[in-house]
Amino acid sequence: MRTPQSTYRLQITQAFTLFDAAERLEALADLGVDWVYLSPILQAEPGSDHGYDVVSHARVDESRGGAAGLDAVAREARRLGMGVLVDIVPNHMGVATPEHNEWWWQLLREGREGAIADAFDIDWEAGGGTLLLPIVGDDDWSEDGTVGHLELERDERGEAVALRYWDTRLPVAAGTGAGTPQEVLERQHYRLGHWKQGDDQLNYRRFFAVTTLAAVRVELPEVFASTHVEIERWFHEGLVQGLRVDHPDGLRDPAGYLEDLDRITGGAFVLVEKILEPGEQLPRWATAGTTGYDTLGAIDRVLTDASAAEALDALDARLRGGEAVDWAELTHRTKRRIADTILRAEVLRLEREVRAGEDGEDMPADTADAIAELLACFPVYRSYLPEGREHLGTAAERAKHHRPDLGDTVDALLPVLGNPRQPAALRFQQTSGMVMAKGVEDTAFYRYSRLTSLNEVGGDPEVFSIEPRDFHAMMAQRQAEWPHAMNALSTHDTKRGEDVRARITTIAELPTAWEELLDKLLVFAPRQGRAFVNLLLQAVIGAWPASEDRLIAYMEKAAREADAITHWTDPDTRFESHLAELVRNVVAEPARSDVEAFLAQTEAGFRANVLSAKLLNLTIPGFPDIYQGSEALEQSLVDPDNRRPVEWARMDALREQAREPLSSEWSADDDLELAKTRLVREALRLRREHPERFDDYAPLLAHGESAEHAIAFDRGGAVAIATRLPIALAARGGWGDTTIQLPEVEGGWRELLTGRAIAGGEVLLAELLGGLPVALLTREG
Known part of the structure; x- marks a missing residue:
């Protein structure tokens, strides 16, 4: 392979x-x-x-x-x-436009007896033998099932070939085309429902809560x-x-x-x-x-200053009126809300499958309630029975703690949901991840504003930071067990690009300065949702100088995902317009000057975080993925912002410039994007030309007064040295007499960013990292 x-x-x-x-x-x-x-x-x-x-x-x-x-x-x-x-x-498959999906079109035309019916995961009995399509808008829906704007399409012979609801074209089963459009609809293998009915009446499995993505078996x-x-x-x-x-x-x-x-x-x-x-x-x-979401989270956390957790917790609590966030309780609440609302149909299908199983008829009346509680309490995305049965046990204990009244029903469910031979157990495994993703990533992540560089896919925001020794232990285990896995730093799914997070990480080194700036900007904010404003403004400074349009688009998506004051299905236009006005004020004077003063105060730390995070991503066990354009600064926000076209001409110009070594006297006035591109170029070329120099993992420990600010390791002939907590390092006067012991190798070492020759043995970090905050070394010869 x-x-x-x-x-x-x-x-x-x-x-x-x-x-x-x-x-x-x-x-x-x-x-x-x-x-x-x-x-x-x-x-x-x-x-x-x-x-x-x-x-x-x-x-x-x-x-x-x-x-x-x-x-x-x-x-x-x-x-x-x-x-x-x-x-x-x-x-799953896309089913938004049935005429473009041959399988879905055939399914709708032929129904449960058709040749393609088994390809999709459908509960025909729950739909009375038909498939619910929840696509009808408010103005076209009547409680008696009558649908407005429904038209019948006929061919040149007068035969009905399709029904059309606005722009959605639907097939007509053979021999069912006589009569009015409504009469023809009532004979089909599908029925049209109000769009909200998808929440609790949908009878096909989907991707998360997206009804236009139907699951395939x-x-x-x-x-x-x-x-x-x-x-x-x-x-x-x-x-x-x-x-x-x-x-x-x-x-x-x-x-x-x-x-x-x-x-x-x-x-x-x-x-x-x-x-x-x-x-x-x-x-x-x-x-x-x-x-690589796991390594993304580890890199961000080893660069985060643990000492700020208390101050940032206090700020978050103040913005909430004095109420501190309990992350476990918050995520339980958001997951339970998801299970009770947009994924209610999945809970009810699980209940039906439980009742259809052996002894299922005797299940208590509150079975659906207990299933929803177990889903809300499940500690991981899913189990893979028989592996992971302990997760169900953990969920059961948590469920009984939250809802003692469901204790007997939870106990009755365990033999069913823990048995891999039971269809309900298999479906529960498919469902728990849906509730986790929608409840945590797509809701709780937008409600928790302590330090939003940690609110990233695959990470737990409650884990504020990790120490270098723990990082080294994780990487040694990765080298031993998953040496060929991917390492991500930005993806099409990250909610904040790598360099947005690099700027937000500086807040952990200057929490008081951040609070002072935030208080100045809050004068433009609505009185409600102050914690969300904190989250929004962290995105603003992380993406600075993003356009007003980009920031307002992010605001709208983030506020609706939080699902607290405004919602996708019921937007609070007054709240959103107030937030939009906040964004406009922040990017204009006089607030702009306050923001830029904070950016200047954190600039050196930001630059160090950008290069340190990238160096770690490029050199740790596994292999790095470079998301398009992230060899330069990657300051995208959540999709679709992170799928904007790349400026390839600019990437080419940076790549050409990056052929030349950087100055060993590199300073805050030098081009950060060029330095990042040079780092990517040299690391990728080294990995490609000398993969054998990345076959091991050995921590290199610094010694001296500033040792905690270095994180370094030898991959077996390639050495990476990065700076962590750079603002605190500068405040203490720099590296001082801190040293690191480079392995003694014949011919010495070459630092690839600057091209300098470095002897092995004890090296002063003040000399090695005197300009650039990172070093990438490889054996000469």
Whole structure:
């Protein structure tokens, strides 16, 4: 199995096709990139800019370049000695426009007896033999089921071929086309419902709470085969060398799926998008590891000043009127709300499956309530029975603590939900991750404002920081167990780009200065939601100088995701307009000067954090992924902001400049983007040309008065040295007599950013890191 030394993620869209990607590969190879990593490329919904709404597994999306475009990428990658990694989406398909999804169209036309019915995860009985499509707007809905703006489409012979609700075209079953549009609708294998009915009446599994993404049953051999014919062709023809599997936790049997994938790809390189909670271990599946959310969180936390936790907790509590946040209680509350509202349909389906099982008829009347409570209390995304049964036990204890009245029902559920032979147990595993993702990542993360650089996918904001010794222990374990996993720093899913987080991390070194700035800016803010304003303003300073339009778009999404004052389904326009006015005031004078004064105060720390985080990402065990454009500053906010087009001409200019070594006297006046690009170039080239120098992991400990500010390690011939807590380091007068012991090697060391020769043995950090806050060394010769 070929494994990458690095990847570079490209978002393939109609505006940046596979042909465009092929033309970029030479520049990426020059940067040092080993493999190109493509976002989903199978046929997606028309106009999709992300590709996770696949409508056909049979072909590469023509609007993204089609099969010819993939051929072009493969040819150019082969010429350059690069590998190709592709993101695939096995869990669900896009069904927003049924006429573009042949499977969904056939399902709607033929119903539960049709040839395609088993491909989708549908509870036909719950729908009375029909499939609910919750697409009807408020003005077109009547309680008697009558739908407005419904039209019948006929062919030239007068035969009814489709129903149309506004722009949504739906099939008509054979022999059912006589009469009015409403009469024809009532004969179909589907029924149209009010859009809110999807919350509690939907009878098909979906991706999270997105009703336009219907789940596919890849656990069935025939469905797996049909959805992977094109993917299998990629490997048979040598077009692709590896895969990234999107959302494996939605699958009935992730381990079995990965074994099937291993079989059809001939044992190719595969990564899984798996989010691990603190202390949780990835099961030993047929995979090289995760996509790196875990290392992203570790890097951010080892660069965060632990001493600020108390002050920032106090600030957060003050903004909430004196009430301190209990993270466990907050996430329990948000998860329970999700289970009771937008994912209520999934809870009710679980209840039906429990009751349909052995002795299920005797389950108490509060079974659905108990299931929802167990989901709200589940400590990880999901279990993989029989592995992880202890998580169900933990959830049960927590559930009985929160709701003693449900104790007997919880105990009655445990034998069912803990038995992998029970359909309800398998569905519970598929559902717990949905509740976690929507309740924590997409809600609680937007309500908790202590230090928002920690509110990131795959991280637990309650874990404020980690010490270097703990970081080293994590990395040594990673080298021993998952040496070929991916390390991320920015992705298409991160809520704040890596350098937004690098700026926010400086708040932990200057919490008093941040509170003073915040109090000045709060005069422009609404009286309610002050804690959310704190979160919003951290994003503003992290993305500075982002445009007003970008910041207001972020504000709207973040405020609605928080789901506290304003909501997606019921926007509070007054609150949102007040927040928009806050943003406008902050980016204008006189507030702008206050913001820029804080930015100046944190600038040196920000610059050090940018380079230190990147160096760690590039050199720790596993391999680094460079999200498109993040070789320069990456100050994007949550999607779709992080999928903005890359300024490739600027990337090319930086790459050309980065050929030259940086000055050893590099200072705050020098180009940060150039330094970051030089760091990426040298690290990627070193990994590609000397992978053997990254086969080990040994911590290098500093000694002296400022030893706590260094984090360093030897990978087996490549040494990385980074600065942590740079503002505090400057306040104490710098490195002083702090030293680090470099291994003695024949020929000495070469520092790659500046090109300096460095002797082995004891080295003063004041000399090694006198200008740049990081050093990347490799053995000479």
